Amino acid sequence: MQAEIIAVGTEILLGQITDTNSPLVARELVALDIDTHFQTVVGDNEERLLSALEIASQRADLIITIGGLGPTPDDLSKQTVAKFVDQNLAVNQAAMDKIEAWHAETGRPMAENNRLQALYLAAGIALPNEPGFAVGSFYKNPNGPDVLLLPGPPWELEPMLLKYAVPLLQQQYHHEGTLLSRVLRFYGIGESRLVTKLATLIDQQTNPTMAPYAKAHEVTLRLTAHAVDEANATKLLDEMEAQVLAIVGEYFYAYGDDSSLVETVGKLLIDGGVTISAAESLTAGMFQSTLADVMGISAVFPGGFVTYAPTAKEQLVGVSPATVDQYGVVSEQTAKAMAAGTREKLDTDIAISFTGVASGELEGQPAGTVWIGLATRNRASEAYLYHFGSDRQRNRERAVMAGLDIVRRKLLQLPMVKNI
Amino acid sequence: MQAEIIAVGTEILLGQITDTNSPLVARELVALDIDTHFQTVVGDNEERLLSALEIASQRADLIITIGGLGPTPDDLSKQTVAKFVDQNLAVNQAAMDKIEAWHAETGRPMAENNRLQALYLAAGIALPNEPGFAVGSFYKNPNGPDVLLLPGPPWELEPMLLKYAVPLLQQQYHHEGTLLSRVLRFYGIGESRLVTKLATLIDQQTNPTMAPYAKAHEVTLRLTAHAVDEANATKLLDEMEAQVLAIVGEYFYAYGDDSSLVETVGKLLIDGGVTISAAESLTAGMFQSTLADVMGISAVFPGGFVTYAPTAKEQLVGVSPATVDQYGVVSEQTAKAMAAGTREKLDTDIAISFTGVASGELEGQPAGTVWIGLATRNRASEAYLYHFGSDRQRNRERAVMAGLDIVRRKLLQLPMVKNI
Numbered sequence: 001m002q003a004e005i006i007a008v009g010t011e012i013l014l015g016q017i018t019d020t021n022s023p024l025v026a027r028e029l030v031a032l033d034i035d036t037h038f039q040t041v042v043g044d045n046e047e048r049l050l051s052a053l054e055i056a057s058q059r060a061d062l063i064i065t066i067g068g069l070g071p072t073p074d075d076l077s078k079q080t081v082a083k084f085v086d087q088n089l090a091v092n093q094a095a096m097d098k099i100e101a102w103h104a105e106t107g108r109p110m111a112e113n114n115r116l117q118a119l120y121l122a123a124g125i126a127l128p129n130e131p132g133f134a135v136g137s138f139y140k141n142p143n144g145p146d147v148l149l150l151p152g153p154p155w156e157l158e159p160m161l162l163k164y165a166v167p168l169l170q171q172q173y174h175h176e177g178t179l180l181s182r183v184l185r186f187y188g189i190g191e192s193r194l195v196t197k198l199a200t201l202i203d204q205q206t207n208p209t210m211a212p213y214a215k216a217h218e219v220t221l222r223l224t225a226h227a228v229d230e231a232n233a234t235k236l237l238d239e240m241e242a243q244v245l246a247i248v249g250e251y252f253y254a255y256g257d258d259s260s261l262v263e264t265v266g267k268l269l270i271d272g273g274v275t276i277s278a279a280e281s282l283t284a285g286m287f288q289s290t291l292a293d294v295m296g297i298s299a300v301f302p303g304g305f306v307t308y309a310p311t312a313k314e315q316l317v318g319v320s321p322a323t324v325d326q327y328g329v330v331s332e333q334t335a336k337a338m339a340a341g342t343r344e345k346l347d348t349d350i351a352i353s354f355t356g357v358a359s360g361e362l363e364g365q366p367a368g369t370v371w372i373g374l375a376t377r378n379r380a381s382e383a384y385l386y387h388f389g390s391d392r393q394r395n396r397e398r399a400v401m402a403g404l405d406i407v408r409r410k411l412l413q414l415p416m417v418k419n420i
Numbered sequence: 421m422q423a424e425i426i427a428v429g430t431e432i433l434l435g436q437i438t439d440t441n442s443p444l445v446a447r448e449l450v451a452l453d454i455d456t457h458f459q460t461v462v463g464d465n466e467e468r469l470l471s472a473l474e475i476a477s478q479r480a481d482l483i484i485t486i487g488g489l490g491p492t493p494d495d496l497s498k499q500t501v502a503k504f505v506d507q508n509l510a511v512n513q514a515a516m517d518k519i520e521a522w523h524a525e526t527g528r529p530m531a532e533n534n535r536l537q538a539l540y541l542a543a544g545i546a547l548p549n550e551p552g553f554a555v556g557s558f559y560k561n562p563n564g565p566d567v568l569l570l571p572g573p574p575w576e577l578e579p580m581l582l583k584y585a586v587p588l589l590q591q592q593y594h595h596e597g598t599l600l601s602r603v604l605r606f607y608g609i610g611e612s613r614l615v616t617k618l619a620t621l622i623d624q625q626t627n628p629t630m631a632p633y634a635k636a637h638e639v640t641l642r643l644t645a646h647a648v649d650e651a652n653a654t655k656l657l658d659e660m661e662a663q664v665l666a667i668v669g670e671y672f673y674a675y676g677d678d679s680s681l682v683e684t685v686g687k688l689l690i691d692g693g694v695t696i697s698a699a700e701s702l703t704a705g706m707f708q709s710t711l712a713d714v715m716g717i718s719a720v721f722p723g724g725f726v727t728y729a730p731t732a733k734e735q736l737v738g739v740s741p742a743t744v745d746q747y748g749v750v751s752e753q754t755a756k757a758m759a760a761g762t763r764e765k766l767d768t769d770i771a772i773s774f775t776g777v778a779s780g781e782l783e784g785q786p787a788g789t790v791w792i793g794l795a796t797r798n799r800a801s802e803a804y805l806y807h808f809g810s811d812r813q814r815n816r817e818r819a820v821m822a823g824l825d826i827v828r829r830k831l832l833q834l835p836m837v838k839n840i
Contacts (some may be wrong), residue, residue, distance in 0.1 A: 009594060013456050014450050014631075015446030016632075019438075019443075022461075024435065025435070026435030027436075035467070036461060037468050038433075038461065039467070040460055041442075042457070045457075055475060094423065189494060192531060195492045195494075213435070213436055280705065283712075284708050285705025286709035289700075289704045289816075292705070295812070303728040305725060305726070306725070308712065316723065364526075387526050392715070
């Protein structure tokens, strides 16, 4: 079963808007176990839409058009698809009643073209548009690919898709068995190293399939299993996960699409009632700002310092000028003193500090040299050294991620990982 | 002149990521006066990419592929396009040196597939990838459409596109006359309001053309003039700019693709030798971290505070408990006291403070209620009230932008703008 998405709209071709509809539809197709090999974007032009439909019909069993159902002269999808599948359009009375009622209620004059929004493929099924007026259509085509017509405004597309189109597709293409996915999240290993380490598994993949994906400073691996039922699909996923973690388990930190590293660390802190503060030089507040993304973090995070200048390190968190003079601003000793001073000032269970060279050179050390300090109650402070790259912004982001991972490993009493 | 964009990546087909590259490339093609009638998305699959290239070659003079230049076995674009245009790949020595140097510097083992990133179309031109490793390629094809290969990660694509690909395309396809662009940047007005206010100008546009584009919390307007020479193109741009600024001039703050609001404010502070510090509750370090993006800011920015909990406001910047008790954490008085206390502690020329409701409700005030305080030497502190929306992360980002604009208007002695 192959589907193809055709997004219709000159404003997409011109880059005036970003098409967020196609990814949404694509994710629902994945969940329905319907493959997609191509997506197309075409402008509001009958001839070119017909040509896109013609090409799609060579490679797909279901064509989904998005957009072009509205009342303006630009909106040509319904008429063009009707022509393509050689079917008539008819008025959907419920939609027409809604359009007429709204105009009567608001006292607005109704332009004739507003009625066009109530048209659907007569031999097919009309899909209600709850927040809008333009109905969708589904037509099971005995002579070619089936067609599904969805509206372009995302706030109209999403409810029509989820409430009406997905159940309809499920019913039409009812699939035997179950498709189950699991996302594994890794930090501290790049996509290419992950793929190299898992090369044998990836080459042999059939069921479950494995899809690595590089997010900002993290990598996810999606395993998707196909089986007769959920229990069997889960068993396949469990077995594959065990093989993956045997190879790269030290970098694994969470499951799921939404469990980013900061969410994972925030949850550990909140659930454990572990209070945290920070002193940031290199990162200048980015660690604390990132941590504050986590809902409920205020229970364990009173605040901290941005100690950008050496004087601020001394004045705000009590790093002695002698330490800076003797060892430098970017040093193990300064990182430890920043963390220890911050922890004491704010009386938190742990405190973290960041000092490093974002770009250029400092104290003879190259860009990317970063010390992260960690202070805990009743223990000697620690500090960890990193060598990142030359990009200023990326160095700061990578330092924040490394700091989050240090906190995570400390809380879980896991060994630290080198070569991040 | 017809171009076609082919975005390559199974993760796009599966809806795991939203393709923001194609809109960016599309906008640059518009500015270059190159038409696009179709865009295609295809997975990481040689056969299907070849078929997409074949179809595109029937309808375009230039094919732009995005993605698939990386080091993993999934990355097939270069090899596949080389096969399609029947040309060899060769090593770009500069890229190879960079890859080897990075691995040597960071002490990471270099997997053999990393070398693939240095390959480009030997008969064409290699395009440097400044933040990354995978070089781009442009090949002027005597036997079919020209091809341009760009990388998939947006932070790699954007600089390669703007710095190398666009000038190259301009030189290749615009022998006659001069095409000149000017970007105007606006803050404090949304894209739809800007477009509404400029509707008459936009409807009449022919030369220069006008392309509005919404960036995160800013709007840019690109004017592109086509004329016999640069002087005449400049004259056309000057005239159009004057008409635009007569309507929305109060929101205009800078020219150019790189002059973001923070860069503009950072430059004003550095050039004026005006020192700044901050106390952040709502934004939790995001203002300071954003400010630290600016190269050279350390000369005027010693640091500041993250005062997330009420106790931190008291302990770190001396907001009296009576002020918080009487007026609340999210109040004009607390914002002013945070700014004044911070300015005194760090002895800076100005200090800014942020307190507000990121999400949910606080002290009976709805999400999006934000007070920004500003303290200056020898003057009474001020505070400004904003009502943003309900999204936690966006509220914090919008507060940072509003704070930057407050500093800019203060430094330039411009009136503050309401209704941001």
